Amino acid sequence: MTDNDTIASLAATVDDFLRSAYDADTRRRILSSADERSSLVPSLAQLGTFAVALEEEHGGLGLPRAALAPIFVRYGRHLLAGPLLESSLLPGVVYEHISDEGCKLLDDVVENGSVLAFLDPGVTRHWAGQLGSVSCADGRLQGRFDAVRFGAEATVLLVVADREGSPELQLIEPTTPGVTIEPVGSADPALNFSRVTLDGVEGIPVGDAATAPGLVAQIRRWSRVLVACELSGIATRCAELAVEYAKQREQFGRVIGSFQAIKHILADMHTDAVSLHNFCEAVAGELDELPGIEAESSAMALKAYAAQVAVSVCESAIQVHGGIGFTAEADVHWYYKRALALRAWYGDATELEEQVGALVLDQPPARTVKRV
Known part of the structure; x- marks a missing residue:
């Protein structure tokens, strides 16, 4: 089976699953309830959708990132709620650049559907001054960001911090001392937002200054x-x-x-x-x-x-x-x-x-x- 056949088969499987598990009544209930917006994430993990772009040597399917495109088209068609972008994309990009400790955290996301949240001030430039930012000095994170998708439900956060004008990536657990997470309102029916404050937090580096x-x-x-x-x-x-x-x-x-x-x-x-x-x-x-x-x-x-x-x-x-x-x-x-x-x-x-x-x-x- 070629990669294209595999990609088409996987997208069809996701579509069939959503037709069965995410019918109109279920969709309306989940979109209406902030408590249920991550409810299908463990089932998607079992389907292997979060392992698509992860290398085979790390337990993934080893497909190109382009394989995620038709899956996300299906997510849009069915109006699926949840931290889909974070769980599908981030592990495959950063996995080989983190320590064994960080790999265990991401394994839980890919295999079991634990929630991975992404704190990235780069989601906007026009509103950057209003949403906040995070800086890194001496390996510790300091700052606040007001638009973190599914931050309150996360078991791990990936943070983009500024270090002397260059971006730096770190993984942190929400239970780390100095981390404060507060739910905030959301106009998006498929997402929950949180405000994340970091006060001298030490995380797990992802890559280095060069990568x-x-x-x-x-x-x-x-x-x-x-x-x-x-x-x-x-x-x-x-x-x-x-x-x-x-x-x-x-x-x-x-x-x-x-x-x-x-x-x-x-x-x-x-x-x-x-x-x-x-x-x-x-x-x-x-x-x-x-x-x-x-x-x-x-x-x-x-x-x-x-x-x-x-x-x-x-x-x-x-x-x-x-x-x-x-x-x-x-x-x-x-x-x-x-x-x-x-x-x-x-x-x-x-x-x-x-x-x-x-x-x-x-x-x-x-x-x-x-x-x-």
Whole structure:
């Protein structure tokens, strides 16, 4: 079986599992309850979804990170709650750069579904001053960050700290002296947020001064791609829900899907959703083969496009549904709330367009060839 066959089979398995274990009633219950948003994580660990991008020598499946893309599309389609990005991506990136003690903590995440939280001020630049930061001096972490996904449920945290202008990575256990975690409100129906305060905390180093910046860059690139894939799944499912509703809802003696104005909306939704899906496949498939600057700009461009398209498709789906779109009878409002929350995570369109422009302008001019 080729890698592509394995990836397709794994994505289909995840889809089948979610159809069975995460039906509409279960989804609405979990999205409505902060206490249940991590409830399916142990089952996903048993399926092996958190071992996908982990090397075989470390007990993983040894697949490329691109294998996570179709899985995250499924997560978006089913509007799955939980610390999916952290558990799926982070162990595979950092595992070989940590001590045996750190490996045991990550093994528990991959094998049993223990919650791994990620404290990364790089999730935004526009709001960085409001959310806080962490610094490292003499091996100890100091600072506060107000937007840590599933921090209160975590058994281990991975922290990005600033050390004299360069990023440093450390693993810490929430029970370590000097760690304070407080739940905060969340507008995202699929996530719980926490405020994490670190006061002279000593953690487990991940990599060193030479390798940490590269690891952080990889994490942020792939986070943008996988969030974009999740947004792609949201857009595709909302387009499907709108078509289903337009075939059923009658007005003036006709189903509304027969009206030209509705047809135009549905056609635009489908076009946008398909273009985003194709963009996700293209970027995920080549990201690890691209040079650094091209990889950065590709991931940013994809996430910027996904942020715009998913929200637009969700808004069109609500328009097709009319007033029912915001009631318990329809799921489109859940998808809309999730898309709005993910839009800003690792940069919205405005922020990422600025960053792509800065990357391009910072490059030396292309060499010109004289024509004779």
